Amino acid sequence: MAISRILIANRGEIALRIHRAAHEIGIETVAVHSTADADAMHVRLADHAVCIGPPAASESYLNIAAIISAAEITDADAIHPGYGFLSENAQFADIVEAHDIKWIGPKPEHIRTMGDKVQAKKTAGALGLPLVPGSDGAVSDFDEMRRVAAEIGYPVLAKAAAGGGGRGMKVIPDDSQMESLVRQAMNEAKSAFGDDTMYLEKYLGDPRHIEFQIFGDGNGKAIHLGERDCSLQRRHQKVFEEAPSPVISSEERDRMGGIVADAMAQMSYRGAGTIEFLWENGEFYFIEMNTRLQVEHPVTEAITGMDLVREQIRIADGKPLSVTQDELRFSGHAIECRINAEDPFNFTPSPGKVDYYHQAGGMHVRVDSGLYGGYTIPPYYDSMIAKLIVYGRTREGCLMRLRRALEEMVIEGVNTSIPLHEELIRQPDIISGDYTIKWLENWLAERA
Numbered sequence: 001m002a003i004s005r006i007l008i009a010n011r012g013e014i015a016l017r018i019h020r021a022a023h024e025i026g027i028e029t030v031a032v033h034s035t036a037d038a039d040a041m042h043v044r045l046a047d048h049a050v051c052i053g054p055p056a057a058s059e060s061y062l063n064i065a066a067i068i069s070a071a072e073i074t075d076a077d078a079i080h081p082g083y084g085f086l087s088e089n090a091q092f093a094d095i096v097e098a099h100d101i102k103w104i105g106p107k108p109e110h111i112r113t114m115g116d117k118v119q120a121k122k123t124a125g126a127l128g129l130p131l132v133p134g135s136d137g138a139v140s141d142f143d144e145m146r147r148v149a150a151e152i153g154y155p156v157l158a159k160a161a162a163g164g165g166g167r168g169m170k171v172i173p174d175d176s177q178m179e180s181l182v183r184q185a186m187n188e189a190k191s192a193f194g195d196d197t198m199y200l201e202k203y204l205g206d207p208r209h210i211e212f213q214i215f216g217d218g219n220g221k222a223i224h225l226g227e228r229d230c231s232l233q234r235r236h237q238k239v240f241e242e243a244p245s246p247v248i249s250s251e252e253r254d255r256m257g258g259i260v261a262d263a264m265a266q267m268s269y270r271g272a273g274t275i276e277f278l279w280e281n282g283e284f285y286f287i288e289m290n291t292r293l294q295v296e297h298p299v300t301e302a303i304t305g306m307d308l309v310r311e312q313i314r315i316a317d318g319k320p321l322s323v324t325q326d327e328l329r330f331s332g333h334a335i336e337c338r339i340n341a342e343d344p345f346n347f348t349p350s351p352g353k354v355d356y357y358h359q360a361g362g363m364h365v366r367v368d369s370g371l372y373g374g375y376t377i378p379p380y381y382d383s384m385i386a387k388l389i390v391y392g393r394t395r396e397g398c399l400m401r402l403r404r405a406l407e408e409m410v411i412e413g414v415n416t417s418i419p420l421h422e423e424l425i426r427q428p429d430i431i432s433g434d435y436t437i438k439w440l441e442n443w444l445a446e447r448a
């Protein structure tokens, strides 16, 4: 039976994004929401809505029993997890499938493998992806760590196997600080993820973050949809993303994309995924794989013309990929700005009532957001309230349109990161595309 009703196990802009893809192909939607999100746009638009708990995510958006009950009550035949929350929880995926509900995501075994970064790195290496030099798997012994570090050379990075969101990571400049810094990273990982397994990696001095979007049909076929450059980061969190990367040639895209797609085909990977690399001096180094849709997926949609959520639904329905690698064409340039409810320069959160909202429009301008005038942004969740995605035939044209679109966006009543983006896209390094993962923090420090 084809999917006819999708439960959206998420909130905010991504819940609305999934609702839109479903409705465009005649599939009904079920919104599940906390009491704090009763007035959310996607809840209003969905065909059915079920309140699943109080504001705390642990009691609502992470409450597996409540979400499964909501699916049963509303007769949903599929669940889309979005990103964050339960999207990379293999146990949840298992439970969904055990209830005969289609899981719009990868096979649970692949979520599990890639969710453990030590396992992920081993798997990626075995599939032929280039790795960041580092320890051969997990390390717990400090003498062993010092030996590995001496071999790969300082500085090294201690990373948590269970890590995510930039947590559980420490740069170690030399031998003398190894033990104390690794202990700090372990404590952070223990409290954030309940697991303090660590591994070591060479700390790359000044790389870019370049990731490939992939899709697999679950039966041994896979394609890549090119790369996204997400080097503009603050505290290891992405702020602004573009596709294609200003530094990757089409030959390099075909070569690396081919390697990545082959690896996914060998795994019989199913659905959407992202392979993240650091890129330095022309070389790629695998860091991790995300087994879900990413926040920044619209820039890939803009340059390929493909609806990635619709493609996810197709695959979950057991259909083949809608295009072959040869049929896929990349054209033009797209940039996404993440708009958060926070002070644009000191980043203090700014939830509250939106007194007035006007979104940018016009040719090749897309806004993914659940905001509306009179809406109150709850303080309990992620501060991202909108994504502005702009397309142009060239990177230069894209930047010109982005400047115009940012000018048009009006969000009154709360502070937002719009002024940050307006200033950023006027910087010569951003205009020329000459920036790395360190650029934004250095620029913010100088600006202060």
Ligand code: ADP
Binding pocket: 132, 157, 163, 164, 165, 166, 167, 201, 202, 203, 204, 205, 209, 233, 236, 276, 278, 287, 288, 437
């Ligand atoms: P998380 O899952 O916590 O996001 P990642 O492994 O994806 O962790 O790394 C997040 C960011 O941390 C990268 O985009 C990069 O900025 C930085 N980083 C990770 N590994 C390294 C490394 N070996 N050298 C330098 N920077 C790194």
